[in-house]
Amino acid sequence: MKEFALIFRLKDIADFKPTPEQMQERMNWLAGIASQNKLVDKGNTLLPSAESAKTVKPNNVVTDGAYTEIKEFISGYIVVKTDTIDEAVEMAKANPIFDQVGGSIEVREVLKRD
Amino acid sequence: MTAVLCRHFGLNHIEIAEDIASDTFLRASEHWAINGIPKNPTAWLYTVAKNKTKDYFKHVSVFETQIKEAIKPKETEAEIDFEFSEQHIFDSQLAMIFAVCNPANSIEAQICLALQILCGFSMEEIANAFLTKTETIKKRLHRARANLRNDNFQIKILSETEIKSRLDTVLKTLYLLFNEGYFSKTNNHLIRKDLCSEAIRLTLLLTENPLTNQPQTNALLAVMCFQSSRLEARTDDKGEVVLFDEQDKKLWDKSLIERGNYYLVNAFIGNEVSKYHLEAGIAYWHTTPTDKNKWQHILQLYNQLILIEYSPITALNRTFAFAKVYGNKKAIIEAEKLNLTGSDYYHELLGYLYSETNIAKAIEHYEQAIRQTKSKTEKQTLTKEIERLKKVSQT
Numbered sequence: 001m002k003e004f005a006l007i008f009r010l011k012d013i014a015d016f017k018p019t020p021e022q023m024q025e026r027m028n029w030l031a032g033i034a035s036q037n038k039l040v041d042k043g044n045t046l047l048p049s050a051e052s053a054k055t056v057k058p059n060n061v062v063t064d065g066a067y068t069e070i071k072e073f074i075s076g077y078i079v080v081k082t083d084t085i086d087e088a089v090e091m092a093k094a095n096p097i098f099d100q101v102g103g104s105i106e107v108r109e110v111l112k113r114d
Numbered sequence: 115m116t117a118v119l120c121r122h123f124g125l126n127h128i129e130i131a132e133d134i135a136s137d138t139f140l141r142a143s144e145h146w147a148i149n150g151i152p153k154n155p156t157a158w159l160y161t162v163a164k165n166k167t168k169d170y171f172k173h174v175s176v177f178e179t180q181i182k183e184a185i186k187p188k189e190t191e192a193e194i195d196f197e198f199s200e201q202h203i204f205d206s207q208l209a210m211i212f213a214v215c216n217p218a219n220s221i222e223a224q225i226c227l228a229l230q231i232l233c234g235f236s237m238e239e240i241a242n243a244f245l246t247k248t249e250t251i252k253k254r255l256h257r258a259r260a261n262l263r264n265d266n267f268q269i270k271i272l273s274e275t276e277i278k279s280r281l282d283t284v285l286k287t288l289y290l291l292f293n294e295g296y297f298s299k300t301n302n303h304l305i306r307k308d309l310c311s312e313a314i315r316l317t318l319l320l321t322e323n324p325l326t327n328q329p330q331t332n333a334l335l336a337v338m339c340f341q342s343s344r345l346e347a348r349t350d351d352k353g354e355v356v357l358f359d360e361q362d363k364k365l366w367d368k369s370l371i372e373r374g375n376y377y378l379v380n381a382f383i384g385n386e387v388s389k390y391h392l393e394a395g396i397a398y399w400h401t402t403p404t405d406k407n408k409w410q411h412i413l414q415l416y417n418q419l420i421l422i423e424y425s426p427i428t429a430l431n432r433t434f435a436f437a438k439v440y441g442n443k444k445a446i447i448e449a450e451k452l453n454l455t456g457s458d459y460y461h462e463l464l465g466y467l468y469s470e471t472n473i474a475k476a477i478e479h480y481e482q483a484i485r486q487t488k489s490k491t492e493k494q495t496l497t498k499e500i501e502r503l504k505k506v507s508q509t
Contacts, residue, residue: 024414028436031417035429036451042421 001081003040003110004088008095008103009072013048015101016075025096033080033091043078072104079110205319207232207312208284212272215283218265223258226251228287233309235294243290245426245457277325284320285334285390288313292338296345307345314338321377333381333390339374340397343367363403371401392419409438426452430459434466442467458486462496469499473507 010016018026033039047053048066055067066073082088085107092105210232215224222244229235229243237255241248272280295309317335320326347365350356378394395415399408416432429452437445446467454460461483468476480496480503487493 024410027414027417031420031432032448032451034420034424035432035448036453037424037429039421039424 007106010103041079045076215280330388336377336394343370458483
């Protein structure tokens with residue numbers, strides 16, 4: 001099996017704090033993957049606010065907040081294991097985030113550093 | 115008996131202790147058949163075992179002093195020194211479990227050994243507990259025993275840190291022991307109360323010792339109390355299993371539920387949330403008959419549990435809770451993703467989920483479950499359910 005990172009992006013900082021119902025739906029989604037024994041790493045949430053995020057660029061340039069060149073910012077990630085990338089994409093499609101607040105999920109195969 | 119004998123032998127002679135134990139029982143069956151059962155059978159057994167042990171040591175000491183003196187001079191000394199103080203682990207069964215849970219072996223192997231040597235599990239029962247094949251367990255045990263012998267260790271007083279570091283494995287062993295009693299699949303008994311009560315006794319001992327009286331120990335004991343509170347209600351007078359929804363709640367043991375609550379409260383000293391905390395939480399909600407958010411809570415706890423540790427049973431139980439919250443239709447989609455076609459529970463669950471909407475499919479799954487289960491009582495229960503569904507579809 002291959003491993004894929006699912007990287008979550010949101011459009012608006014205001015979407016970052018989910019309601020309890022949204023949280024429950026996201027937990028159901030995550031636990032659903034774990035129930036198939038396909039969750040490698042339940043990952044973490046990455047805090048986007050100015051005091052929790054900095055972006056470092058060449059020449060010692062540091063900006064506050066999450067990197068938002070493409071407007072969306074990364075809000076978290078998990079790692080799953082599936083036979084094909086298509087299967088990982090299907091998992092991502094089922095994430096309740098799209099109905100809740102929109103955003104995007106990037107699916108990336110993991111190459112392990114040994 | 116093996117445990118007690120091992121205290122005298124040291125663990126590297128487990129086989130000898132086991133041999134003497136089985137020899138003793140053989141003697142008993144011959145002797146008792148002719149002379150009748152003695153007044154105090156336990157004392158009789160231990161006297162015979164003691165004599166056999168003495169004989170053995172006589173042999174060994176001749177062998178040791180005359181032949182092997184140079185190789186192993188300390189063997190008998192260590193055995194005399196051996197004693198458990200109250201601060202340490204005083205129950206021989208428990209002491210043995212701690213000794214067998216030696217990091218020389220993998221955690222799985224430690225638990226297998228403990229279940230076999232101390233809890234008297236057959237290979238098949240261990241395989242059931244681990245949801246794996248008997249052959250795998252056989253190999254695992256063989257290797258584990260060899261490791262123990264090579265390590266040449268014996269039961270000794272464990273240091274505080276050793277006890278603490280081994281506690282997790284010991285708890286896991288007791289947890290499996292309890293579960294085998296509660297969900298017994300072999301010997302055609304659905305429940306073996308003796309295993310349950312032994313597991314509770316040993317866990318209770320752990321809570322009485324300050325070293326092992328940890329939050330997760332209390333959480334595990336709470337799980338056992340909550341589960342045991344329903345033991346009486348789980349089988350009917352013919353020994354057939356009574357499903358949760360149909361249980362007579364008056365038969366639930368209130369005092370055990372209260373004990374469970376007590377240990378659960380104790381378990382929340384500190385911030386740690388172990389899998390036993392979550393399981394105790396789930397069992398707690400099961401003991402509350404009506405609460406409109408009950409299944410929501412249970413599902414959330416199962417969600418957390420499956421994130422801590424995957425197990426097919428947790429995955430199936432979680433899907434059942436999911437069905438209770440979101441309905442059978444959505445749960446069928448979740449269930450079919452689980453890919454557990456080798457499990458009889460999986461087919462049972464799908465049979466249950468389909469029984470409202472697609473009776474033919476439900477029967478198909480129940481029949482598959484019957485083919486896969488080893489338990490006679492489960493077969494009977496499922497056959498009855500199929501008959502019921504057939505009647506429903508005719509009307």
